Amino acid sequence: MSDRFYITTAIDYSNGEPHLGHAYEKIGADCVARYRRLRGQHVSFVIGMDEHGQKVAQSAEEQGTEPQAWVDDIAARFQTAWRELSISNTDFIRTTETRHRRTVEELFRRIRQAGHISEGVYEGYYCVGCEAFKLEKDLVDGLCPIHPTRPISWVKEPNYFFAVGRFRRALLDLYDARPEFVQPTAKLNEVRNVVSDWADDQTISVSRSRVPWGIPWPDDPSHVVYVWFEALINYLSATGYPDPAFADMWPADMHVIGPDIVRFHAALWPAMLMAAGLEPPRQVWCHGWITTQGARFSKSAGVRITLRDIIDRHGPDALRYFVLREVPWNADGNFSWDRFDVRYTAELADGYGNLASRVLAMVGRYLQGRIPDRAEPTTLDAAGDEIVAAYRTAMDRHLLHEGADLTWKLVDRANGFVEERAPWTLAKEGRTGELEEALAALARALARITLLASPFMPTKTQSIWEALGLPGTVADVPWGYVERPPTGGAASRKPPPLFPKDERES
Template identity: 40%
Template structure:
């Protein structure tokens, strides 16, 4: 059995989930669901990042302890992911004792290997990013390039990670493809960073106490980014369960936003090398969701509440729109109007109507007895070809292409009905049985490709067509479902006027 380990970035709990964070979780969930459908052993890890200066400041502003604050805000993410059908296997919180233990063991290994040294640091710090920047990286007026807020000069005694020692090794790993980056053009971006040369970086703080304590110096806590990255090892038992660790590492797929690629593509692999373990095998880098060309974020006024959308329509409608309307790795402009239009066109009209129409014809013309799937021939070869295209697209982390293939299968199946016109034929007619059998199989296979995006509705589709489960991921002549009955529409059409 193949193994598939996928992670999201752990989400910083200084605000509620927005569509951008939901987008990352939904993509990772879709990939995990596809690999489960293939029969792979899957480990899907997500969670919340709960340390750092921002958290301490937010807790102070609300008059509560940092732990009380993160208990409340982390619960919002946990609840949101459940509502959006995020099928995670583990939810890491960086305040958990297991995570503190892993962080201390991992960074102690780096320290013992001679790659952490004490020093004094002065740098330009963005509190919102929890990151230092070089002056050359800032916008006009000394502003953070991500949050466009002024940075702060900070000075304190720190321990430093000797990042500069790994420049050449990291270049070799990316040039050889030992660390893969999807989409590929992001690898060139990483190599551009590396060829500028790397500087040693601060990894501890003395100015705050809210973090994982440095085991060899009680006056320091680890910098939040180092703490956060190590969650990928916490989930697989690093330092505690060697057998489990070796079972899952380093064949991991880290899904992350393009704004945090530097941490994941440079710092994290270097940390792994310094600790004496292999670097992660693949980085899956998403673009940004844009509203009218501007990035959606917690600090802006252009947020779209993913839970409000899911409650109005369904989590499936939101998931389908986000996965189908953007090309993975590229920025995508989104809007509620386009989401509703996509729901009506693809889910309500094309897919929903096909399922309802097919089930009704089977009840009307075949007495509700599901037809046998015919042999694959030239008349339906396109369905098998589209299934192969969609399968390949999922394996290559191209969800929009996989869903496009599925919808082409839906439209092809609709055209078979139009060409055969079973409603004009007598009950029990052979061509009617052939057509409805072929269309039913086309819907089943399309549902397989769609299921990572619309997991709730997929169960309804299979039920309406008499299937107990998804079955094989290729054309399966001869099999049939159970007795069918008429059912309510899967996707009620939305009224055009939303005013």
């Protein structure tokens, strides 16, 4: 394992409020980032906003405001939401920033210098909704199938072209050599087909008269850089490219995206990088969609459940846990209030929360808050060893739902161990040696669970870590603590209320 890890999410389009779909992507990527830190890697975690394009300009105009003021306001709303959800991004990039424009200009300068950009005339359909050129075969009844209410326009304009076809062979070879390049693997076939069907040249600029809100084409202010090309470059802008130090971060280890934009990330983007003589990213990870009653969380699907409602139900950590446990990180899944309430009660309040308060209360009551320094391995330790190994395998492969599932197997095992050993009986009968052994094992298991759960619930786990009287924070302890929790001799105390049950569950 290398000592550094660079992970990104797609940048969000500045055209509305953050919803659960946006949040799911950030929460999952954050869980990966936190797990990697727990394993000792130095993590760069970049998220941000996609702020150019015609739709942004139109929305600003409808609101009677300037595009920059509009995107400033939206960026602030997204950042507030990500702070509340404890997203541990190390950077927040916005495509209207000067540093992004500088990287875009430099990347295009290099691609042009290498002879992969030419001037020509483009003639064809353009959908404003998609901000994309369309082919006849993409249309249904003469309209964009994604935006059937918007008229499609026919444009003919001088344009700049990128010779993508020259990278077809190199990309297909890349997919063959590194099947893990796109996950899940089924998506790789889709990308292969896209690349095989590529025209030799793709337009990469748009007339400024049609889309004034964008980055001017280097040396030709009558054009702006096509918004898709420009947006992808944010992953490189965040590294400081072309400053030489960019190589400390690049190539990215993982681009986390929704499956609808896989062709841009797994085909176009590596082609652009190859054209500039740069390495492609190491992996493009497609998460699935969160749906509710069959509809995706998105602005246009009209889902009325707001992110505010969902956070307020059981708090930010519970939301993080729920979506990562309920929705596989590599497939679609469903959001429902019922499932959220059931998991909250069974797994958080009655599972982990109950274990923590019971163990800490017994250490307080029977042992004056001092966790015994006893190291006899028990059946619970053996179960923990097995689960930690399986957790590591799952999480190294980014199977977050499996990591959560395994962690809660240890929660169940530990709650079972409490019943088996019945420390209250050992205390009553004065069997001090056995009592100490049982509570020492339970404290170790609780510390392990707390670290394994920390990428999922950074705030609640931190308060349990502190109640165990352990040093450092869950975000910065060494992985060795998971293998051998340093609980012996620690001074514990009663935890704050963890997962309160309330009226809304009925």
